[in-house]
Amino acid sequence: MTDRMEKAPFPETRLIASGLTLRRGDRLLVEGLDFDLANGQALIVTGPNGTGKSTLLRGLAGFLPPARGRVRGIFAGEEERGAGALAHYLGHVEGSKPALTARENLHFWQSMLALPGLGSGLSPDEALTQLGVPQVAGLPVAYLSAGQKRRVGLARLLIAPRPIWILDEPLTALDAAGQDLLNAMLRDHLAAGGLIVAATHAPLAIAARQLSLGSREVAA
Amino acid sequence: MLKYANPTFFLGLAGRLLPWLAGATALTLAIGMWGAFFYAPADYQQGQTVRIMYIHVPSAWLAMFCYATMAASALGTLVWRHPLADAAQKAAAPIGAVFTFVCLVTGSLWGKPMWGTWWVWDARLTSVLVLFVIYLGLIALWQTIEDSSRAARAAAILTLVGVINLPIIKFSVDWWNTLHQPASVFRMDGPTIAPSMLWPLLVMGIAFTLLFTTLHVMSTRNEILRRRLRRLAIQAAAGEAQARPAHRLSTSESAP
């Protein structure tokens, strides 16, 4: 396994949803959700398709204003204007411009998403090496396979450290080796005091509280 | 162009052919230029400015000749699906655009002393201008569609549609020109050309054709190498076990 540099632990961070209600179109998908995630904790959201997993994640990332209730991100004591500013969001599409090379995309996101005071993460090439695809650095993303594009998206999480990771079905398009790398990444992040909220069908190899949409309580 | 079996054979052939082609071009150009400047007499009406004709008229011929080559390649692409035809067609477009541009600029420079304005909507010049825009459209089409085989088929269809439309455009522009017959339009090529002016013009025509063929063969070779490079890059990406370290690849998607 490639060696992973020890990451500085994150300061005290909490992600709090209180009475969160999200609407998509005119359907009420998430209703009255409450949870409080602290350092080193993960929340895995499961449930059949169409029960609002992605909507919940987009609501937590601040792309979707809540119909009722609030999402609060606390970072080192004071409240951030939105959880999104503390979070890396990985959706179905990875946010890479197809015409640009993987390195150019990652350089851009490194300067765009860097949070002051958290130090600089890995360089694009180091991040890509850790994800096992060093050879794609100089290639336009359009040339890459779905799995490779996914790994470039995951590399974005390593180049600009942020305490909260919001991952929508992170395992899609990853092969077995890729899934191991992902699980290793998640364990490192939790070990460094990060928080993870992930919507997934296949199980993730991390200790996490379960939230299955449909039934609204949060299982410990 | 179409009889070459496969790109690799063409590369070898191009390598051997090019020095001769370049030599022949240089030779005929030299003779043509000498003829144009020293042998041909000045025109009794326009004086020396007629010498611009020795660049203007051949470049107009080449603009047409290049489009005909592209139409032939377009057939190769669509009918026989020949990979070489894709490359030949894409390689010809920028060259055709440059020749058409030269034709337009020299036409405008030739017209200025006689009509006092840089541009006159003369029937022939206007048709060449329309052809110029068609060339630019084809180049833009290649630059926008990334997947090269799809772009080649799209461009082939547009080229063939263009072939049918060019005579129609030519006829309608002529009719449009006669409809609005401005008072002082000077006939471009004047009365029948004296023999002493004709052969330099023909030699320049041949020189330009050779020049076009040389550039076209070189440009087609570039296109083949560019596709091979892209294939190797993708293979390098796929094969994780590549021992070679990753390196900065300065490909631009589909440079002309």
Place this chain on the structure above:
Amino acid sequence: MTPAPLSALFLREIRAARRIGGGGTMGVVFFLILVTIVPFAIGPDLNLLSRIGPAILWIAALLATLLGLDRLFQADHEDGSLDLMLTGDTPLELIVLVKCLAHWTVTGLPLVVAAPLFGLMLALEPEALFGVTISLLAGTPALGMLGAIGAALTVTLRRGGLLMAILVLPLAIPVLIFGVSAAGAANSATTPFMTPFLILCALSLATLAAAPFAVAAALRHMSE
């Protein structure tokens, strides 16, 4: 040291524009074809063309600017970068301003550079050529920003380009009026050049200041 986010964004926009679609050349070619077809309709009479030359160039520039704008935000929406930029530290308004600046440099500026060249085809005198170029230089930023509002509003629509033009063209009428009158000041003895030109500059500056807020608001609501 990673470059400041905004300069990184500017660089990315320029690089991406150059890689696909040949950067600004598409706009210039569209500008050329518009200027070419007008005489086919009106006839090759040069002094008529030179009288309406500035108007032809301005309308062509306006349409050419709109042409390139509908993909301004849609591309980022589709590949997910728009969402990620929302989570960035830099305010969306600044991001929008930088994107519009980059877009103007890639498509707007080549139009301004090409305008005098195409003006020759319409037999414009040198002063009119100068007038058109300067007025386009002052006017195209405003057109870009107004177009950005339209682009943001239609970001999620599949065929947003047409709707965008319909939304934006009415907003662009003042810019067109003052632009053409400034450009045509050389032909007509009555209107001076400076008055319409200064109003045009004012319009551009006002749009540059105000439009980013409208665009950012539209993007936030549209990207839900």
Place this chain on the structure above:
Amino acid sequence: MNVAHLGFILASYIIAIVAIGGLAAGIWLEYRRLQRELAQYGDAQRERDSAP
């Protein structure tokens, strides 16, 4: 030879040479660049490419 419009003749020839020469140079430089990068890939199935 005193020529009234020498400027126009010269201009047209210069523009023609610059345009076509620029194109030829562009193609040639592109060829060199492609060869250099193909060499980097150690183009295994490099054909006997006897171009100068």
